[in-house]
Amino acid sequence: MQKEYLYLVILYGSKIVLLQKIEFYETKDFQYLLIPKNGSMSVKKSFEKIPHIVTRELANKVKWTVIRNPIDRLISGLAYDLNLQKLSLKDIDIKSLFYSNMHSVVKEFHYVSHTSLQIYYLFNAKINWYINIEDLDIFLKMHFSKQNRINKGINKLKEEIKRYVYDNMETIEPYLTTDIKMYETIQQSEQLWQWQKGRIFNETN
Secondary structure: OOOOEEEEEOOOOOOEEEEEOOOEEEOOOEEEEOOOOOOHHHHHHHOOOOOEEEOOOOOOOEEEEEEOOHHHHHHHHHHHHHHHHOOOHHHOOHHHOOOOEOOHHHHHOOOOOOOOOOHHHHOOOOOOEEEEHHHHHHHHHHHHOOOOOOOOOOHHHHHHHHHHHHHOHHHHHHHHHHHHHHHHHHHOOOOEOOHHHOOOOOOOO
């Protein structure tokens, strides 16, 4: 089946980015928007069975996703991509990290950029609740009676990338500006989930 795409013009130049139509993991009571490097493996392991994927939003279902500090996510995503492709920092151009072209074929083989901005996934999504990745453990425990936080490590590479990112922050930060502003806005939003707000859906499957 051919995928549907949306177009978004990047503010930092004339490049046009292809955004895949929003895909939700759907159960009887909720729709979960997966954003790579935002605890998605932990979330999926909490499901007793993987929900089916849909491209439509339903008003009667709670729509939620996990968000992450853009700098931390960049470090994690870059470590993952370099390790996957057997590359090192000296092999890449830093400016190539922040654009997304989520082609339907390469996406099926996990060859998507894990450094593309979160806003590419949230651009057309009407999310009800945002969960900080730092709160994901307690969220999963409250909603699924499980704590499945997965950390694959790559610690040595992550430390190298962390130094690289902070040493080159003057170059990197302008590309992250949109994501940083979005993240900071959500932190002040009533839609940011905290454990004191209780469960947002009842289903545990």
